[in-house]
Amino acid sequence: MEPKQAKESLEKFSTPYSHQIYKDAVNIASEALNKTIPKKPLNGKCYECGWRLNEIDSYCSNCGQKIRWDVNHD
Numbered sequence: 533m534e535p536k537q538a539k540e541s542l543e544k545f546s547t548p549y550s551h552q553i554y555k556d557a558v559n560i561a562s563e564a565l566n567k568t569i570p571k572k573p574l575n576g577k578c579y580e581c582g583w584r585l586n587e588i589d590s591y592c593s594n595c596g597q598k599i600r601w602d603v604n605h606d
């Protein structure tokens with residue numbers, strides 16, 4: 533399963549009626565999954581945390597976000 537699909541299925545479990553602990557677990561899991569989905573840097577900086585990246589980096593060394601230099605955001 534692709535991280536993006538995994539995230540979408542996870543988020544279906546988080547409804548306004550879900551238990552708070554369940555929502556927290558979904559949030560933590562989806563945040564972790566988020567970092568495995570490659571994101572294009574903004575102006576050479578990490579999309580998530582603003583860390584200055586080198587063009588050879590495939591991961592942000594500050595927050596662990598996966599980086600793709602040639603991918604566009606939805």
Ligand SMILES: [Zn+2]
Pocket residue numbers: 578579580581582583592593594595596597
């Ligand atoms: Zn980062």
